[in-house]
Amino acid sequence: MKGPTSEPLLTPDEFMARLRAEGVSRYHDQHAFHDLMHAGELTRAQLQAWVLNRYYYQTRIPIKDALIVSKSEDPAFRRAWIRRIHDHDGDETAGDGLALWLGLAEGVGLDREMVASCRQVLPGVRFACDAYVSLVRESPLVVAVASSLTEMFAPDLMSKRIAAWEQHYPWVGAAALAYFRSRVTRARRDGQEGLTFVVENASSRALQDACVAALVRKTEILWHLLDCVHASSVLQASRV
Amino acid sequence: MKGPTSEPLLTPDEFMARLRAEGVSRYHDQHAFHDLMHAGELTRAQLQAWVLNRYYYQTRIPIKDALIVSKSEDPAFRRAWIRRIHDHDGDETAGDGLALWLGLAEGVGLDREMVASCRQVLPGVRFACDAYVSLVRESPLVVAVASSLTEMFAPDLMSKRIAAWEQHYPWVGAAALAYFRSRVTRARRDGQEGLTFVVENASSRALQDACVAALVRKTEILWHLLDCVHASSVLQASRV
Secondary structure, eight states: OOOGGGSOOOOHHHHHHHHHHHHHHHOGGGSHHHHHHHTTOOOHHHHHHHHHHHHHHHHHHHHHHHHHHHHOOOHHHHHHHHHHHHHHHOOSSSOOHHHHHHHHHHHTTOOHHHHHHTTTOOHHHHHHHHHHHHHHHHSOHHHHHHTTGGGGGHHHHHHHHHHHHHHHOGGGOGGGGHHHHHHHHHHHHHHHHHHHHHHHHOOSHHHHHHHHHHHHHHHHHHHHHHHHHHIIIIIHHHHO | OOOGGGSOOOOHHHHHHHHHHHHHHHOGGGSHHHHHHHTTOOOHHHHHHHHHHHHHHHHHHHHHHHHHHHHOOOHHHHHHHHHHHHHHHOOSSSOOHHHHHHHHHHHTTOOHHHHHHTTTOOHHHHHHHHHHHHHHHHSOHHHHHHTTGGGGGHHHHHHHHHHHHHHHOGGGOGGGGHHHHHHHHHHHHHHHHHHHHHHHHOOSHHHHHHHHHHHHHHHHHHHHHHHHHHIIIIIHHHHO
């Protein structure tokens, strides 16, 4: 019986095509909760549920990025990747993604401290986000980087989200959307850098397959986060 | 039988005194190899052996610091600690400790690429340095930070080293000592910040004891590195 690692190495183009195909077909832009969001059909409470729960995901990003930094033996790679931590934690020059998200939380009418405490995060959301950190912690560097490649698909979703919120939820206020705006260009840059690194460093078919599997797992994590928010704020609410 | 965790919490002053006492009495400034170094009794080959092996330790620093960053839930702590990674990897404003160490390697007559490859590092040095990364990886945040507190004792050793090298090994050249110079003030700053964090966050006697144990383990790691260099470059050489 032929195992997956006995397959020949994919060419860079084949490998990129496979990553894109798996990513595009599984990305959470197609989730029913996003459909409702973009169609302007979410209530204020449902938007709040999403903002509150997604904040826990946001808090995991600098942690998983620090784990990725810890896996690299290359100062140049570490210098480049550490910028992602600054993008969320803030520094002299970079934005401050976590603070911007808390601004969004206030924009949708949530209490900043309550959101920051993460105490109302749904258990399933916590499990999924913690699974992301575990995936990164337990994977070799190139596979851990591959799990970030959902960034490639983020700019289009961000642009769509900004337009939809401005149209359908004007009460949120334009300033509160600053995080989404900051991500359009940063996600494009990060996605391209990540893809280049993964293609150059996945040096065996087994590593290529592990990279694809990590990207698939990551799409499952993002999808499950929305499943949980959708179930608790839309499906259960509609049964009442 | 009374376990160690049934002891009462140490006051901040008692805890700091215990950390200092354990650190001072075990710090590698008292190692025989350092005695030889400071007395000007090392040959060029012996200095080279130390520079080459210690470089592996230097390469572990940004890795263990990224692990420490990954353990914190506090953006402000992560922003502050990440500066230590920049101190070694370099960025727009900070120094570049690893590059400075490779400059030192050239200053003592070693090939820069050979040192950077770490392929001639002694096995025991590798084990000890890898044990440092494992200690940090497997410890809670405050204990991982405590393992860095040997920084408190570094400024005096650095000052003594600079004076000794200028006096006894003038052939190395003053520029090659830039890394040591950079550490005098940075180690003082880092040691004080680390101590403040450890004292404020070791909130039980069990955590206080674990912090002391981590500092002791760290002194063993630094000591063993010198044991290995001493045995291979001084003791075994003298038997020939």
